[in-house]
Amino acid sequence: MSYPGMFCITPLFHTAAVRPPIMKRQPREAIMSDTIGVFETPSLEATRERMRTLLSGLLPAFEIDMKAELAHEINRLKKQMNAVILGHNYMEPALYCSVPDYTGDSLELARISSETEAEVIVFCGVQFMAETAKILNPEKTVLIPSEKAGCSLAEAITAEDVRQLKAQFPGVPVVSYVNTYAEVKAESDYCCTSGNAEKVVRYLLEQGHNQVIFLPDEYLARNTAHEVGLEFIFPPENGVHGDGAMAEKKPAMIGWPGRCEVHEKFEVEDIERVRKQFPDVAIVAHPECSPEVVALTDYTGSTKQMIEYVRRVDAPRYLLLTECSMGDNIAAENPEKEMLRLCSVRCPHMNQITLEDTLEGMRNLRHQVSLSEDIIKRARLPIDRMLAIV
Ligand code: 13P
Numbered sequence: 001m002s003y004p005g006m007f008c009i010t011p012l013f014h015t016a017a018v019r020p021p022i023m024k025r026q027p028r029e030a031i032m033s034d035t036i037g038v039f040e041t042p043s044l045e046a047t048r049e050r051m052r053t054l055l056s057g058l059l060p061a062f063e064i065d066m067k068a069e070l071a072h073e074i075n076r077l078k079k080q081m082n083a084v085i086l087g088h089n090y091m092e093p094a095l096y097c098s099v100p101d102y103t104g105d106s107l108e109l110a111r112i113s114s115e116t117e118a119e120v121i122v123f124c125g126v127q128f129m130a131e132t133a134k135i136l137n138p139e140k141t142v143l144i145p146s147e148k149a150g151c152s153l154a155e156a157i158t159a160e161d162v163r164q165l166k167a168q169f170p171g172v173p174v175v176s177y178v179n180t181y182a183e184v185k186a187e188s189d190y191c192c193t194s195g196n197a198e199k200v201v202r203y204l205l206e207q208g209h210n211q212v213i214f215l216p217d218e219y220l221a222r223n224t225a226h227e228v229g230l231e232f233i234f235p236p237e238n239g240v241h242g243d244g245a246m247a248e249k250k251p252a253m254i255g256w257p258g259r260c261e262v263h264e265k266f267e268v269e270d271i272e273r274v275r276k277q278f279p280d281v282a283i284v285a286h287p288e289c290s291p292e293v294v295a296l297t298d299y300t301g302s303t304k305q306m307i308e309y310v311r312r313v314d315a316p317r318y319l320l321l322t323e324c325s326m327g328d329n330i331a332a333e334n335p336e337k338e339m340l341r342l343c344s345v346r347c348p349h350m351n352q353i354t355l356e357d358t359l360e361g362m363r364n365l366r367h368q369v370s371l372s373e374d375i376i377k378r379a380r381l382p383i384d385r386m387l388a389i390v
């Protein structure tokens, strides 16, 4: 499907109304000591000043000042509650650069949540991420600012689907992407994230398996299968082994037709158009994009790996094929680098997480993640196995 609105490269349509042009700002090192988000807020004035410096090209001044008040109150409350705030890389810039103690991709945040000593974990991300934090910290209070922060991948598969697949392919290990709900993880043998999918699958191949069930993201599965040299197949529709690869137990990755509603929108034509206009652009994609798109990019990796690529590699300009707030966050962190800000695709679930709701959630201990003991116990195993591999 062609999606002409994804990248508007005609100057007339350059999404100025949505994305104002970047203004030159001070390098981040001059204003912040460590990674974005890891700073104290001694006063409202200091919070406001920092946010103005980081966000001045991204948001109008009145909005920055309003958000600085919310951020200051959240940070005050955070200390009072002995809470830690974890912020996914897709958080909107004002939140991302003001309240999280740690920012990162799913893997990094899962690791951090397993090590925190805070009593309360406030997860500024989506439901499956907050659930993972709860599974790793059953005794702690885990809050998510909005109950509406789902995920199209997590919605794509149920625990019953996994049980049926296991019956269909006995003995074949099930790897579930971390973008699944706890009930699905509880039926799985291993978890993986976009940052370690290849390592987890390679580990299983080294253990002597030649088939792996990989759920639920079709594109991540296809991209990973390509990396490790496995054929990608869907389960036969009639529910039995059928013929071909399965009957002979040929090496294969058995996938599922789940898609990320954000990353599936990027298309080959979008990249070709951008490359035509900016031949020297470095294009960096998330592996939830289709294999055809990934094949045309310079680098593919998790959100953290994409950020690190931009930090590490000197290119005249960069284009990110992922949720668009992350481009803004990288722009705020790397004012000297030119980010092509051609897209306006936000994840509708990540977008639910606001400073306003974060504050309300903390004030009222609202939207606590709650999972049964049985699910926590069973879902922990594949997560622990993943963390032990990578
Ligand atoms: P990362 O684990 O790469 O941060 O990705 C999470 C996600 O939801 C991507 O759409």
Ligand code: SF4
Binding pocket: 126, 150, 151, 152, 153, 154, 179, 260, 261, 262, 263, 288, 323, 347, 348, 349, 350
């Ligand atoms: Fe889910 Fe896609 Fe949103 Fe990530 S960007 S949370 S995979 S819908």
